[in-house]
Amino acid sequence: MKKDIMICGVGGQGTVLASKIIAASAMDAGFTVHSAETIGMAQRGGPVTSHVRIGDDAFSPLIPVGGADLLIAFEPSEAVRNLKYLKKDGFVIVNTVPVKPTSLGSSEGSNGKAEIEFVKSKCRCLTVNSDELCAPFGSSKFFNVAVLGTAAGSGELGLSKEIICDEIVKIVPERFREKNMAAFAAGYKLGEENNANQ
Amino acid sequence: MSKKYVMGNGAIALGALSAGVNLVAGYPGTPSSEIIETVVRYPHEGTYAEWSVNEKAAMEVAAAAAYCGARAMVTMKQVGLNVASDPLMSLAYVGVKGGMVVVSADDPGPISSQTEQDTRRFAEFARIPVFDPSSPEEAFEMVQDAFEYSEKYRTPVILRPTTRVDHAYASIEAPDTFHAREYGGFVKDSKKWVIFPRLSYMNHAMIEKRNTEIGEDFSSYRFNTVSGSSAKAIAATGVSYAYAAEFLKAYPDIRLIKVGTPYPLPESFLLNALEGVSEVLCFEELSPYIEESLLKLIGKHHLNISIRGKLTGDVPPSGENDADSAGRIISRFLGLEYAESSIDCSGAPQPPARPPVLCAGCPHRASFYAVKRAMKGKKAYFCGDIGCYTLGNAMPLDMVDTCLCMGAGITMAQGFNHMDKDAVAISFTGDSTFFASGISGVVNAVYNAADMILCILDNSTTAMTGHQPHPGTGRNLMAAPVEKVSIEKLLIAAGVTKVITVDPLDLDASTAAVKECAGIKGVKAVIFKSPCVAIVKPDKKMRTDSGKCVGCMRCIREIGCPALSVSGGKAVIDGNLCTGCGLCSQLCKFGAIGGAEE
Structure with a gap:
């Protein structure tokens, strides 16, 4: 398998854990993996990206423009910011809930609808509402694992449910495990429904 | 032995542990911080590690270990090397007994730093060798080689990774437990270990002669490589090499020269690699180091080769390179058509600026x-x-x-x-x-x-x-x-x-x-x-009372907390971000913000 997966969002949304789980799962499935993260000052509320490159011919840690097979966007405007990295026939999973930057001051900013419409008009796309998906778990912090479920269920990730669940067990601290597994299952179901619809 | 999926910084740590490092010291600084943290994560019998109070202290602690014949590593970010430069410059003259590797992580961009300084220049300034890894895998091997060269030539050596190597992840095959090497201990010799003008004068001459030898030694080093045979060549170092190599996969005939040891310059290797070359594009980050080194080399040997790069405006003078700039810049140099095959994003809604901010509750x-x-x-x-x-x-x-x-x-x-x-x-x-x-x-x-x-x-x-x-x-x-x-x-x-x-x-x-x-x-x-909100669990969250909130926006205008935003003309608090610090409630003149127990 050769697959370039980009995860984008805003610092603090948990994109790093999502990319770690994907990378570890792909390694367990026997593939060569390289990945890269945004770390440091930019993590504090800035735009963040993770690049996960599965397969033998990735020399560098960063996915080139137009190179990603799958873009998992934790935030609508970040999906737009990083859309250029997607292959023309690539797939996007995008959260419809915006994160408003403090630079907006007292103006309301975008509700994310225009961004979602733009992404939909440009590529194959599955939208996910993190508030709705994570409501049963009490916090949107579980979105990172839930959306991994969606990616796996949609068939676009190319990794099995079992392998990913094994990694969640290994990586996530025990006290959060149950909720994370439930979040993954909920996300998976959503992805699967979309997969069946295709 | 097992495969470990680690960050480049982890690979450097595993490399040092594999080399039997006896002492590791450093001061945190992005992108270098995870090296020391990884060292202590693995069982490491006999290896002492510390966070020193600053980089100068770390360098001096490590220098003494190396005087004892122990292997020592010291880690820092590039600006940390400025702090540690006083001991390093003198240490370069005095030399070491045990291997000593100074890891100074550069930050092209810069992404999390004050400067875009280039540690390769610092190595040349201090007259000590520098290794420049292009990937985590290479960093793992290079740090072990660096200890060997350090002991062979009795000099501290620098390993210079950059952010994209430090923070890239790869699988590294390494042992699961480590044992530090035996070392002889300090042998007193004031003519050797006490720096004096006379000693510096003699050692300076020795160092200049020795560096020519190291350059020759480096000419057969396995991470200085050349592929392809075209008359137009690309010379690259560090992660820029990885970007160039990935782009040139489709053009295997194009000559690609990789310099893994920028100083002392591996002259014989480069003279061979440049055989039949008419033009070289130097693709590198930070300073035009290889470019200037090649200019000196062709001047010295009267070679008719045109050298292009940052000085000729072909490569941007600042900022980091990436896969796209590699494609664009190398294509232009080779006269190739470079068509970006990506989605047309014209007419996209402008994403908002997201400058980094203090966390909610900080x-x-x-x-x-x-x-x-x-x-x-x-x-x-x-x-x-x-x-x-x-x-x-x-x-x-x-x-x-x-x-x-x-x-x-x-x-x-x-x-x-x-x-x-x-x-x-x-x-x-x-x-x-x-x-x-x-x-x-x-x-x-x-x-x-x-x-x-x-x-x-x-x-x-x-x-x-x-x-x-x-x-x-x-x-x-x-x-x-x-x-x-x-x-x-x-x-x-x-x-x-x-x-x-x-x-x-x-x-x-x-x-x-x-x-x-x-x-x-x-x-x-x-x-x-008051402790950092990332290390203490919040015990409550604040909520706004929409009945009491008059929409004056004082809370938002005054403190800029990322948990506060406006919805329907009133302030709202994002419960996922709020830590209940209560600053906003102390500001509100209408009592509209209160704490709710978790």
Whole structure:
């Protein structure tokens, strides 16, 4: 398998854990993996990206423009910011809930609808509402694992449910495990429904 | 042995452990911090590791280990090497017995740094060898090679990774447990270990002769490579090589020269690699180091080769390279068509700017706000420093007028005070920064009778770089409980006139403390003490009462907390971000913000 997966969002949304789980799962499935993260000052509320490159011919840690097979966007405007990295026939999973930057001051900013419409008009796309998906778990912090479920269920990730669940067990601290597994299952179901619809 | 999926920094740690490193010391700094953290994560019998108080201390601790014949590694970010340059420059003359590797991580972009300085230049300046890995896998091997070369030539050597190598992940096959090497111990010899002008004169001559030999040795080093045979060649180093190699996969005939050891220049290797070449494009980050080295080389050997790169405007002078700039720049040089095959994003809604901000609930926000309130209507200079709290510069807080380098806030405030007696001179310094290089500034202030307020933002950790312990935390890297070094007692011992410790989340008490200090002559200090929100679990969250909120936006306009936003003309709080610090509720004049127990 050769697959370039980009995860984008805003610092603090948990994109790093999502990319770690994907990378570890792909390694367990026997593939060569390289990945890269945004770390440091930019993590504090800035735009963040993770690049996960599965397969033998990735020399560098960063996915080139137009190179990603799958873009998992934790935030609508970040999906737009990083859309250029997607292959023309690539797939996007995008959260419809915006994160408003403090630079907006007292103006309301975008509700994310225009961004979602733009992404939909440009590529194959599955939208996910993190508030709705994570409501049963009490916090949107579980979105990172839930959306991994969606990616796996949609068939676009190319990794099995079992392998990913094994990694969640290994990586996530025990006290959060149950909720994370439930979040993954909920996300998976959503992805699967979309997969069946295709 | 097992495969481990680790960051480039982890690969460097595993490489050093595999080389039997006896001592590792360093000071945290992005992108280098995870190296030392990884060293202590694996079973490592006989390896001593520490977070030193700053890079100079780390370099000196490591130098002594190397004098003992032990293998030592010292880690830092590139600007840390400036701090450690005093011992390093002298150590280069004195030399070592055991292998000593200085890891100085460069940060093209810069992504999390003050400068785009190039450690390769520092290596040349100090006349010591430098290794430049292009991937985590290579860094793992290079650090082990670096120990060998260090011992062979009895000199400290530098490993210079860059952010994209430090923070890239790859699988590394490495042992699961490690044992430090046996070492002989220090043998006293004052003619060798005590630096004197006469010794420096002799060693300088020896070093210049030796470096020519190292350049020859490097000419057969396995990470200096050439592929392809075209007359137009690409020369690349570090991660830029990886970008170039990936692009040139489709063009295997194009000559690609990789320089893994930029200094001392592997001249014979390069002369061979340049056989039949008419033009070279140097694809590198930070300074045009290889470009200038090749210009010298072709001048020295009267070669008719045109050298292109940053100096000719083919490669941008600043910022980092990436896969796309590699494609674009190399295509232009080779006369190839470069068509980006990506989705047409014209007409896209403009994504909002997201400058980094202090986290929701960060106690620094409250500290800055208290000082701002206390200084309202007064002329004041706010001298910031390096750490999360540099972010106090952002609107609406706007409380950082200057930021130069580690510890400069305290001393610069003194300079402002001497130049303008009508203003209040205030410095903001974090706890880790205070221990790293703030103390001497405090002594300078007392000694030279400055009139200033020191604000120590004590969140009990080194937050920006990933929550490393420091002398004030009561723990060290070996996880042993140790005596806490008290900032308060240090300040009192130095002769600071007034020291007040407050909880910054108590806005009125904090504001009063700053006002009190402003009314006293001399050097005063307010220690704002409250732990980083990333290391304590919040016990409540705040909520707005939409019935009471009149939409005045005072909370949003004044403090810029990322958990606060506007919806339907009223302030709302994001429960996923709020930590219940309560600063906003202390501001609200309508009692519309209250705490809800978790």
